[in-house]
Amino acid sequence: MVQAKKSFDSFFKSAFTVDNVIFGFDDGKLKVLLIRRNEDPYADFWALPGYFVQQHEDLDDAAQRVLRETTGLENVYLEQLRSFGAPGRHEFGRVITVAYYSLVKVADFELHAASIAEEVAWHNVEDISVLAFDHEDIVQVALNRLKRRIRTRPVGFELLPPAFTLTDLQHLYEAVWEVDLEKRNFRKKFLSMNLLRDLGRSQTGVAHRPAKLYSFDEKRYRELEEEGFNFEMKEGKRK
Amino acid sequence: MVQAKKSFDSFFKSAFTVDNVIFGFDDGKLKVLLIRRNEDPYADFWALPGYFVQQHEDLDDAAQRVLRETTGLENVYLEQLRSFGAPGRHEFGRVITVAYYSLVKVADFELHAASIAEEVAWHNVEDISVLAFDHEDIVQVALNRLKRRIRTRPVGFELLPPAFTLTDLQHLYEAVWEVDLEKRNFRKKFLSMNLLRDLGRSQTGVAHRPAKLYSFDEKRYRELEEEGFNFEMKEGKRK
DNA sequence: ACAAAAGTGTTCGTACTACACCCATGC
DNA sequence: GCATGGGTGTAGTACGAACACTTTTGT
Incomplete structure (x- = not known):
């Protein structure tokens, strides 16, 4: 068995992250919460909040953690979208990301905004243009999902x-x-x-x-x- | 930059797989194609066709490859479901799987069945019970997706x-x-x-x-x- | 001629659309 | 008293639901 395991070692060289499309609604407009990255790759680019998943952490838990760290919020609506894993999407190696989206009340968020270090801001969905990595694609998928979801679930x-x-x-x-x-x-x-x-x-x-x-x-x-x-x-x- | 990369090394220790829920329709019943595993873990268990994704392989391509290797089919309907990544779901280490489902014509498949080494068989959806890993969950998610899809898309x-x-x-x-x-x-x-x-x-x-x-x-x-x-x-x- | 599934037409009710006017409040 | 958005009632229509009988083939 240990031998069997050995032969698979070459596959255990990847990392994965979670990225979260956090939707809010304010002033009659649909918004997405973005952070401005302060480290490479894509330093200074706007990006979705996200981070590497810990070795013993469940995917949903990791997404919740990112949400808590970015917004201070817990117990909000969270749903997995799907994964994005094109080779070459991350310059550090093979990194696939599991994308989530969540729905929050903008008013709740304001209270905890101070706890964040990087720049964090709501962006109108229609104004989002260039983002880090493949995050524009992720936002697009999230948006399509949301459009369908509010037709189908309350x-x-x-x-x-x-x-x-x-x-x-x-x-x-x-x-x-x-x-x-x-x-x-x-x-x-x-x-x-x-x-x-x-x-x-x-x-x-x-x-x-x-x-x-x-x-x-x-x-x-x-x-x-x-x-x-x-x-x-x-x-x-x-x- | 190389230094920045170094500090992330601990995250690059995971593997990921694709698993494919292949649906067929025959004799008035909805079927799923399963393989009987011939290696650990879960040797002798029925499981979804799937395998590790290569280091430079796109996720969709990997799913297509698994489909080709299992059924000999190409150019069939294929859609990503979502990822499953509970820690401990695979005994070799941290392995998350990106689940897909596809729709094939059972008649086409019969022609290529001979090319398969392991045991491969269609199972009625209603008769599926114990499967390897978390594959029962994946089948359930695939089934729900299919139910919605045929209402929504032709x-x-x-x-x-x-x-x-x-x-x-x-x-x-x-x-x-x-x-x-x-x-x-x-x-x-x-x-x-x-x-x-x-x-x-x-x-x-x-x-x-x-x-x-x-x-x-x-x-x-x-x-x-x-x-x-x-x-x-x-x-x-x-x- | 009988069994077995294919095929078709109509009535009824309900739910979506389209539309125009009065109401309560702040200034 | 006027500007601003809040709130309501109704007639027409189109589409889904329910239902029973005739047609074509093989044996």
């Missing part, structure tokens, strides 16, 4: 604060799908899923009729997460 | 012979989804997509009215592959 709430208006929710869908939706139909359909809980409160201090605040019903959320749903909607007319 | 054809009947196609959906579907609605909906081409031929030698044979329209296939579709259908009454 994950949108992970991006919204604990109390939000129907218009906030609609703006989120519009930002992710890059479309405009028809207000009445959006509300009707979303409310008919019984997923929203009317908090009985309203906005204050706005220069117009204040909107009702909602949270989502956790029990119903889990039901729908199980069975999945199909939230489709035709694009409305451009405003 | 990939079902990859599993069918070049000429098939509508009933064949219906049986495929029924096998993958594990439901019974209503004949008339299935036909109406599928035909309305303009995806099928009537070959003008029929079955011969069957003891009942012969069914028309269809192939799929490649141009329309690619269109729908781009834009995606949503083929949903309520379960019909049990027969």
